[in-house]
Amino acid sequence: MxxxxxxxxxxxxxxxxxxxxxxxxxxxxxxxxxxxxxxxxxxxxxxxxxxxxxxxxxxxxxxxxxxxxxxxxxxxxxxxMGRTFQNIRVFGAMTVLENVLTGLHARTAPDLLGTGLLGTGLLGTVLRLPRFRAAEREAVARARAALDLVGLGAQAETRAAALSYGDQRRLEIARAMAPExxxxxxxxxxxxxxxxxxxxxxxxxxxxxxxxxxxxxxxxxxxxxxxxxxxxxxxxxxxxxxxxxxxAVRQSPVVIEAYLGQKVAARLAKSAP
Amino acid sequence: MMAVPPWLDDLLWTYQNLIHSLGINGLLALSMYVVLAVGQLSLGQAAFMGLGAYGSALLTLKLHWPFWVVLPASCVAPAMFALAVGVPTLRLSGVYLAIATIGLGEVLRAVYLNIDLFGGALGLSGIPARAETWMIYGLLAAAVIVLWLIGRSRIGRAMEAMREDETAAQVMGVDIRRYRMGALLASALLAGIAGALGAHVSSFIGPNEYGFQPAVTILSFALLGGIGTPLAPVLGAAVLTLLPEALRGFSDLRLVFNGVIIVLAVLFLPNGVFAWRMRRRAA
CATH class of the missing domain: 3.40.50.300 (P-loop containing nucleotide triphosphate hydrolases)
Incomplete structure (x- = not known):
């Protein structure tokens, strides 16, 4: 395997x-x-x-x-590979949608200068070439889908720092999930x-x-x-x-011992039928 | 050329120096903006400007190149020094870049002072006034527009993400070293052009114009204006360029006023006076 x-x-x-x-x-x-x-x-x-x-x-x-x-x-x-953080790390000054768009960074152009003249890199960005605009539109559509998935679709234009704690967690998940x-x-x-x-x-x-x-x-x-x-x-x-x-893990004595200490684990083992 | 009414002509003539400084300082403010926009601090803008000024002046005076070749060529030396300073320091986070760029400025000042080619303490004089007002403002406008378009794109989002949280930005796939280097290079190019333009409007350049004090002044443009949009630092530069003129009567106290304004802006307006934030998407 x-x-x-x-x-x-x-x-x-x-x-x-x-x-x-x-x-x-x-x-x-x-x-x-x-x-x-x-x-x-x-x-x-x-x-x-x-x-x-x-x-x-x-x-x-x-x-x-x-x-x-x-x-x-x-x-x-x-x-x-995507991840979220235990201590929330949303980009507070950005809107909710912009946060998720940033999460799509790896999914769009591969580098700063971009892929040749018609790419979505620096030149394509400055000249607003069709490929750039198409990529941007696609990114917004993906980002909105990710926000709908976590139930934040209505807050797309809210500043991320203004979200509640639970919603910021959801935003982190949407941002990590957007690039699939x-x-x-x-x-x-x-x-x-x-x-x-x-x-x-x-x-x-x-x-x-x-x-x-x-x-x-x-x-x-x-x-x-x-x-x-x-x-x-x-x-x-x-x-x-x-x-x-x-x-199997739930019933394992090793795990009970790790969580509760040796004494408690021993007592639990004795009292078990 | 279009006919200009005599009163406007007089006005432009009287304030010619100020009008040129406004535009050149705007370019310098942008050169600071691009570095701050990715969350880095560089104090090398004056050094890059000096490289552009000395390089372009020598190309004009010694090699007699035409100005349209000198202007782009003046970016070469600043870009090379940006790479030389950036490659070792941008791998690290924190203030290493700031310290290294201060060092660069002082080293270059010593070089200008001690090597005859650069005219020593007397500097270089007799530089022909080849930079026109329209060139300065045309380049400034182009730089603002390009930076604005970049700001409202994937690249601009990555830059703001780095500024807010480098770790999170990296996890999103942002190659932060590459962005830092790109920003420092852009900064060097803008400052180099500003230096070349400055040298070709003022006819004289000297080593002390590119030392530590001008470096801090350039930083204060962006601190006062803010970095929410590319226009903000340009407006900050305009305020700090006009202010000494308005306070001319106070002569010796002018620098004190400047200092107080910067301290107040940093304490009470951490996002700058022009703190609007741009949208980060194009579609």
Whole structure:
């Protein structure tokens, strides 16, 4: 089987601390894959390694058949990797629609000067050539579709900073989804949301999974993860301690121990019938 | 040429220097704008301007090239120095570019002072006045329009995204190093042209016109005007160019007034006086 994303021995050290320690993660094409683990388990560091914001100390990352270990984030985006952030990072001064248009950056012209005289690069932009205008129109149509998908269609012209917290999260998802990435990384999408918002988000994530985008998510909220995931990887102290379907993970004593500590896990094991 | 009424002719003649400075400072303000627009800080605009001025003056005085060849050629040296400074510093984030460009300005000033070709402390004089008012304003208008069209496009969105959040911009697929380098090159070209035009309206150039103080003045054009649109820094430059003229009676206090205005603008109008923001799409 070929994996959409495969990390081998992925390691990242920060001074004395080993935040991610030899992680082998395999994400299959299609479906929703969750990475869980207690605070400080290395989940966000793992995401930053996969999306290229930090460089691994050791190990490799293969994405869609390419070794991306040394590629900068923008090249990974061009290969079809999108992500959201745990601490929201929308472009506050831009409108909602402009945010999503920016998310389509990798999908339009390939570089600053563009593809020859008739391209959508610098010359095409300044001369407003037909190819440029067509690309711009197509981008707006795609962006509007992405906004409709997350239910922000009516707020397209609102300044992003003026959106509520939950809507900013939705905007981040629309911005990451607009280019139809092969892999979407969601970094704690339910953080700071109330139960109703979390439920709505779960439905949205499931819908995104149905569109052909593979979803890898990091999450704290166990209920959220168990309800929507096809596969779960558990991290603790930077190591992968378990891999499997959600039901198996839920009952695993190793996981209970990681979350609740050895004593509680032992007590639970004793009291179990 | 069109017939100009005598009173207008007198006015233009009297204020010729000021009219030229307004246009040239507008170009310099744009040269600062393109760098600030991608979230970088460069203080090399005066140095690039000096390269354009000295380069073009030498081409005219020593090689007697026609002005229409000198003007584009004056961009070559600033572009080369922009690459030389940009390649090592733009990989890094933070103030490295600012520091390196200050250094560039001081090194070049020392070179102009100490090498005979550049006339030393006396500078170069007797440069023919070949830059016409219409050339200055034509280039300024062209630069504003081009930057406006770029601002309202995918490129403009990427630039604003970098300014707001470089990490997020990278994840969207923006090659931030390439954009930084492109912005610095554009900045060098604009400043180089401004320098060449300046040299060919004033007949004299000297090493101190391109030192640290003019670099800060150029920065203040963009700080006062803002960078919401390409027009904002040009208007900022106009205000700061006209102000010393209006305050001529206060002679020694003029620089103090300038300073106070900049401090007030930064404290109370962080987006500049002309803070409108342009739409970022063409369709």
């Amino acid at each position: 070929t994996w959409l994303l495969e990390t081998t021995g992925l390691t990242r050290r920060f001074a004395g601390l080993v935040a991610v320690d030899g992680v082998d993660l395999r994400v299959a094409q299609g479906g929703i894959h969750a990475v869980i683990g207690p605070n400080g388990a290395g989940k966000t560091t793992l995401f930053n390694l996969i999306s290229g914001l930090i460089v691994p100390s050791a190990g490799t990352i293969r994405f869609a058949g390419t070794d991306v270990t040394r590629l900068p984030p923008d090249r990974r985006a061009a290969l079809g 990435p092969r892999l979407l990384l969601l970094d704690e999408p339910a953080a700071g949301m109330n139960p109703a918002e979390t439920a709505a988000l779960g439905a949205l994530v499931r819908r995104l999974g149905g569109l052909g985008t593979t979803i890898l998510l990091v999450e704290h909220d166990m209920g959220f993860v168990m309800g929507i995931s096809d596969a779960v990887t558990v991290l603790n102290f930077g190591r992968r301690i378990l891999d499997g379907p959600p039901e």
